[in-house]
Amino acid sequence: MEMMGLERLVVNLKSKLRSLRIxxxxxxxxxxxxxxxxxxxxxxxxxxxxxxxxxxxxxNKSYAF
Structure with a gap:
């Protein structure tokens, strides 16, 4: 159950960071x-x-004779 809360927190943080960059x-x-x-x-x-x-x-020297 802790992973679900942690994943949700990570997703929320990522979306907030994206919105700040835009x-x-x-x-x-x-x-x-x-x-x-x-x-x-x-x-x-x-x-x-x-x-x-x-x-x-x-x-690149070329001589024309």
């Missing part, structure tokens, strides 16, 4: 147009840096 502590901020442009700019800069790093590596 609650939002803040309102989601919608991205403005300037924020979107900034994000795209950062992604573009990162892609350019990766491309230049790859192009400058000695293993």
């Amino acid at each position: 609650k939002k502590l803040y309102d989601k901020i919608e991205k403005s147009e300037s924020m979107r442009v900034e994000i795209k700019s950062r992604k573009a800069q990162k892609l350019i840096a990766e491309t230049l790093k790859f192009a400058d590596s000695p293993r």
